[in-house]
Amino acid sequence: MNSTVSTxxxxxxxxxxxxxxxxxxxxxxxxxxxxxxxxxxTKDVCKEEFTKFATCLRQxxxxxxxxxxxxxxxxxxxxxxxxx
Amino acid sequence: MLRSLARRAxxxxxxxxxxxxxxxxxxIFDRDVKRIQKNRAALREGSRMVDYVQEEVADRMMERFMDxxxxxxxxxxxxxxxxxxxxxxxxxxxxxxxxxxxxxxxxHRDPDSEFEVQVERICGDEENLLQIVDPNSQEAIxxxxxxxWVNDLPGTLVxxxxxxxxxGLFLGAMFGGDTLFELRTALQxxxxxxxxxxxxxxxPMTQTxxxxxxxxxxxxTLLTVDVDEVNVAYPNMWALMDDLGxxxxxxxxLGPRRALRRDTLAAASAIYSVLHGSEDGSVPATFQVIYMxxxxxxxxxxxxxxxxxxxxxxxxxxxxxxLERGTGKVSLKEVL
Numbered sequence: 001m002n003s004t005v006s007t008x009x010x011x012x013x014x015x016x017x018x019x020x021x022x023x024x025x026x027x028x029x030x031x032x033x034x035x036x037x038x039x040x041x042t043k044d045v046c047k048e049e050f051t052k053f054a055t056c057l058r059q060x061x062x063x064x065x066x067x068x069x070x071x072x073x074x075x076x077x078x079x080x081x082x083x084x
Numbered sequence: 085m086l087r088s089l090a091r092r093a094x095x096x097x098x099x100x101x102x103x104x105x106x107x108x109x110x111x112i113f114d115r116d117v118k119r120i121q122k123n124r125a126a127l128r129e130g131s132r133m134v135d136y137v138q139e140e141v142a143d144r145m146m147e148r149f150m151d152x153x154x155x156x157x158x159x160x161x162x163x164x165x166x167x168x169x170x171x172x173x174x175x176x177x178x179x180x181x182x183x184x185x186x187x188x189x190x191x192h193r194d195p196d197s198e199f200e201v202q203v204e205r206i207c208g209d210e211e212n213l214l215q216i217v218d219p220n221s222q223e224a225i226x227x228x229x230x231x232x233w234v235n236d237l238p239g240t241l242v243x244x245x246x247x248x249x250x251x252g253l254f255l256g257a258m259f260g261g262d263t264l265f266e267l268r269t270a271l272q273x274x275x276x277x278x279x280x281x282x283x284x285x286x287x288p289m290t291q292t293x294x295x296x297x298x299x300x301x302x303x304x305t306l307l308t309v310d311v312d313e314v315n316v317a318y319p320n321m322w323a324l325m326d327d328l329g330x331x332x333x334x335x336x337x338l339g340p341r342r343a344l345r346r347d348t349l350a351a352a353s354a355i356y357s358v359l360h361g362s363e364d365g366s367v368p369a370t371f372q373v374i375y376m377x378x379x380x381x382x383x384x385x386x387x388x389x390x391x392x393x394x395x396x397x398x399x400x401x402x403x404x405x406x407l408e409r410g411t412g413k414v415s416l417k418e419v420l
Contacts, residue, residue: 015346015350016322020319031354031359032358034358043276057347057350
């Protein structure tokens with residue numbers, strides 16, 4: 001099914017691409033960790049796996065954005081970085 | 085910008101005034117936010133591209149409508165949206181359709197030329213049906229995928245029954261039960277693991293078994309309730325959430341809401357793929373549809389059909405009635 005929004009233009013769209021494609025290995029590792037414990041999930045039970053996933057995401061988002069974005073949008077990117 | 089507006093609207097929207105026609109004080113959804121979401125969704129460029137679920141369900145509902153061998157002068161489409169069901173109405177079965185929806189933009193999204201029957205559009209709240217139409221005035225009321233945003237479902241069903249003429253027909257479809265359970269579980273697991281608690285992001289859904297009770301309580305007779313599923317495969321969780329927003333089906337639960345944090349969303353996306361994903365990399369989403377009908381005689385094909393429709397008929401003297409207590413002539417003792 002086609003998505004209505006171009007997935008690479010908005011910050012959330014970029015996150016979508018990176019979380020499913022660029023960092024798919026780390027995402028799967030995290031997902032499998034949850035799957036192993038999903039009847040008894042507590043906070044930070046898969047912290048280690050998520051940290052790796054999040055590190056990959058941050059690198060992917062910053063790396064690709066800095067190269068492809070015009071300067072005017074960097075400000076917004078900075079704000080987005082702080083939300084993490 | 086739009087998103088921040090939506091958030092502000094969600095927060096600043098005052099809780100709706102008490103509805104004189106409702107039976108209970110239950111307020112689950114923010115109807116103002118829902119109207120804003122639907123208006124915005126209808127104005128979106130890709131609005132027609134995300135009609136696939138509504139069109140599929142309207143199509144299945146029309147199959148059930150066609151099983152009823154009767155012609156109508158007017159059919160009232162409650163919560164019509166742009167008229168997914170009304171577009172399928174044929175002039176031989178109904179002369180005119182009245183579409184009612186709280187979202188003005190959705191109501192007027194599609195031009196009259198796309199409808200085969202004459203249409204009239206009324207912008208009004210589905211929860212206050214009796215303020216829009218007179219009691220005992222409608223031959224048939226249909227509702228296609230709108231009742232799942234109604235706060236007071238028992239009260240709305242009572243109003244539908246009141247608005248119907250004796251022996252009038254009610255045919256409805258609403259999301260219920262296991263709708264979007266994949267997204268619900270993925271978000272809950274992600275929030276639990278990342279933030280240590282959960283918040284409501286997916287509406288509470290009506291269970292199938294409750295619908296027949298609700299219909300009976302509202303005074304409908306000769307009920308038929310059945311369940312059907314529409315399964316859609318999406319490339320990933322983000323595409324599903326995008327499409328839900330574009331359909332105007334985004335979260336509209338009443339109360340202070342907090343946007344999901346981005347790392348929680350990323351975590352949910354990972355969990356969704358591993359927990360529910362298919363082998364080809366896509367992720368499934370289930371839309372469970374409850375159909376309800378109250379109807380004089382349910383024709384044969386329906387009985388063999390495992391799908392679920394809501395049909396409801398308003399009681400009338402011409403309908404088959406149970407006999408008075410004590411008037412039985414056959415002794416069950418002898419039969420058994």
